Amino acid sequence: KYDTFDVLTQPLAPPENFAPVINKIYRSSFPQPNNFSFLKKLKLKSIFCLIPEEYPELQAEFLKHENIKLFQLGMSGNKEPFVKISSELITEAIKVVIDPANHPILIHCNRGKHRTGCLVGVLRRLQKWSLTIIFDEYRKFAAPKERPMDQQFIELYDETEIIKYAEENNLLPLAWE
Template sequence: MVNDKNTSNQDQPLRTQPNMPLVPPLNFAMVSPGVYRSGHPNRQNFPFLRKLGLKTVMYFAMEDLTPDMEQFMREEGIQTFHYRTEGNKEPFQEISTEDINHALVKLLDERSHPVLIHCLKGKHRIGCLVGCLRKIQRWSKTSIFDEYRRFADTKVLADLEFIEIFDEELVPYDRAHKPFWL
């Protein structure tokens, strides 16, 4: 492709080329079949994400999506949910339980799959969401907290408290469309 001074690579869709490496986003991992987590993807990650065939993206951050990410999701026909929520910070700031409940309803609906859940770095807000999902999956608290710590590094106390007191019984998901792994 030849670029002249009126055209930049940023304006061109990033398509998978033969022998082009597929680069996952920061902190990418499979949560359960059809559910993935990560930090905020960039253009370099789009060929990788395209291979996942995403139907839904859930973004947990106060910041807007990048224009590249918005364009990618529009081109791919991906449904987007942007939860403008802060992370847990002592003593008075807490992630929105309403947002977590709404996201869990979508995560537990196989019609939304495959789905990517992400925040800026894929650590704390997504760690809280995944921890609450694990409670619904009936994981032990020890296993939930171990998984959280693998992604979150040092900041843990407020998030672990949030996960511990979260009432998974109040999540009104549609059991007729729950994924097979639940």
């Protein structure tokens, strides 16, 4: 069964919305079995999954086979008006994502648009990017389903706790090399 992970399909199929974020931090939609050959090239140490549902069996087997550690914090996206993305959970996720001990790491939700986009937006704030460019990047990946509430979340996110944590653990600034 595991042999399917070793077949090099030609060509490789990266997951939709796959992209490098910075250094050894990557983002994507939920990886499917046909993406496994591609993912192996990243030599991942960890995956951070942002959805609440249990990790599917095939994906869990792939992680076990490749010795990839799974972090999961199930959070809801900004489904207006009553369900909101959790600032506390994003902070907990960022603590894991910026820790070089977990790199290379892939962040994903279902589509790689909204929850992943919010987390990457907060990472960009920690890099001190202007909101204009943060939102431009958010919209590239969220199109054609950009959510104003996601962009407002990124703008209003309170960095105090994560900055304190990062300083105590020497995790900032994020390096490009």
